[in-house]
Amino acid sequence: MGTIENFFATIQQMNAVTLLLFGLFFLLVWFLPSLLALLFNRQHAGKIALLNIPAGFSWIAWVALCVWAVTGKLGDKLAAKARFKPVA
Structure with a gap:
């Protein structure tokens, strides 16, 4: 469960622009x-x-x-x- 907790901790530390770019990249690949x-x-x-x-x-x-x-x-x-x- 440590990996999932680390993932959510990383997402919480991202700013809005980085999170938006990550989301766009994710949708592009999907x-x-x-x-x-x-x-x-x-x-x-x-x-x-x-x-x-x-x-x-x-x-x-x-x-x-x-x-x-x-x-x-x-x-x-x-x-x-x-x-x-x-x-x-």
């Missing part, structure tokens, strides 16, 4: 898959944003969402290459 989805995978951005809220509690799910968010356009490119063109 919602990183959603931000990546806006850049790379727009067609699934809503689903990724919805799943991002509970996925933040699990590192495995959070990393999986990051991978899904980044590989959106890559999947379209690979699907286009996989289609066979008729031989004339």
